[in-house]
Amino acid sequence: MGLLSVRNRFIEKLRNFATLSDPAEAALEAATRNASKLPARRDLIREGDRPGPVFVVLDGWACRYKILPNGGRQILAYLMPGDCCDLHIGLLAEMDHGIQTITPAQVATISGGEMDSLLTDHRGFARAMYITQLVDEGTMRAWITSMGRRTSKERASHLLCELYLRARNIGLTDGIELVLPLSQIMLADSLGMTPVHLNRVLKELRLSGTIQLRRGSVAIVDPARLAQIAGFDENYLHRRLRPAIAG
Template identity: 40%
Template structure:
C-alpha cells in the first residue's frame, strides 16, 4: 500500500483560497485521509487507458504520498509556482483555471479522482495556470523525484503517463471545438457525456447516474457561457427529460438522445472500456 503521511496546509488568503506550500513549511493542521482512500484510484485511472503489470501496480502503490483534505475553493498550486511534487486527486473534484482582468475566471478542465492534473510540472517547471479544489477534496502529493525514479525503473509506466498527458491534450482540443462551434445546449451535453464516462472509468458512475459537485457558475466559466444561459439550458434539458442536475447529482435520463444532440464520439478519451453502461 502507499505510504500515506499527513501534512500541513496553509490557511486561505484574502480571496478565500489557500495555495499549499512545500511540505517542509508549517501551517494549520489538516485532517489526514481516511483509510478508504489510497493510490488505488490512480491504478483504476491508468488501467482505464492502458494495461498494467502486477509489478507496475505494486510500484504505483508504493509511491510515497502525503495527503491533505482541502476545502472547496482552496488553491492546490498557483500560476507562477515552481512545484516539487505532483498532485493526485483521491476524493472530490478539482479544476485548472486562469484569472484575467477583473477577476474573471476561465476554467480549463475538470478533474476527478484518479487524475494527476499537474503531471506536466515534472517537465514544465513554472505553472502557467492555477489548480484548485472545486469541492472538499482529499489530495495526495507525490514528490517529483519519486515520480522520476518510478518512470526510470518502469519505462512502460513512463509511456502510460505520457499517454495520459496526450489524452489530456485531446480533451483540450475537444473543448476548443465546443467553445468555437457548438451552441450552449451542445456544449453542456458534450461535457456531461465526457464527465460521465470519465467517472464510470474509475468506478464512480453507473446506470447513468453520478455525483457532479459543480455549480452553474463553474459550468459557465468552463464553457464560455453566462450563468443565466446555463440555467436556461439545464431547465430545457430537464423539461425534455434528457438530463436532471440537482443537489450535486447528475442523472442522464436519455443517454442516446444526449449523445446525438451534441454528436458525442468518445474516441478522444481513448478509454479501454469507453461505452456507458
C-alpha cells in the first residue's frame, strides 16, 4: 500500500453511501489534505486522553484497542483505508480506548469545528457519515456475537470473511489473496483466544483446504466453505444501500 497514492479512499468509501456534490468532494479533499505519514505501531490517541480531532485513515491499517489491568490487550476493531474514527468523540471528556497504527499509515485529522461545518453544509456528506457510523455499530454487534456465541473456528472464519470482504470493497484485493498485515498475536487479541489456540484453529482451516496462509497474507481458497463455517451474512456491512440525492 503506497503512501503516495493520489486516491482519496475516504471520499471513495463515502460515495457508497450517498451521492456527494462537487462542492462536498472539494471540501473533503481540502479537509484531508493535511495527512501525515506515520510509522507502524504509533498511537493516534490513548485511553484517558482528551478527545481531539476526527482521524481519517487514507492509507494503511490501524486498530482500536483496550489494555486490561493485567496487561492483556483486546483489539476492538480494525480500520482500513477510507475509515474514520468517532464522528462525535469530542462530546466525551476522555477516551475510553486507544487507536494505533498497525502498518505505516497516512492519517488526516479533521477538527471538531470543521467537521460540524462539513456536516451542516453538505447534506450528502452528513448522510454518508451517519451511515458509516451505523455500519461501525453493526460490525461491533457482529464481533460481540462472535465473542459470545460462535465457536473458535466460527469466530476466526467470520473475521477472515469480514476482513476479506471489506478489503475487496475498497479495492485492496480483486482475487482470492488478501495482504493481511496482522500477526497471529493481533488476531488472537481480536478473537479472545491465545495465540496457541488460534494457531490450531488456522491450521485446521488450512488443512481442510479452506484457506492458505503465507507470511503477511491469506488466500481464501474456498470462500463458500469459509462463509458456511462462519455462518457469515454480510448484511451488517450494509453494502446494498442506494446513494441518496447529492447535497
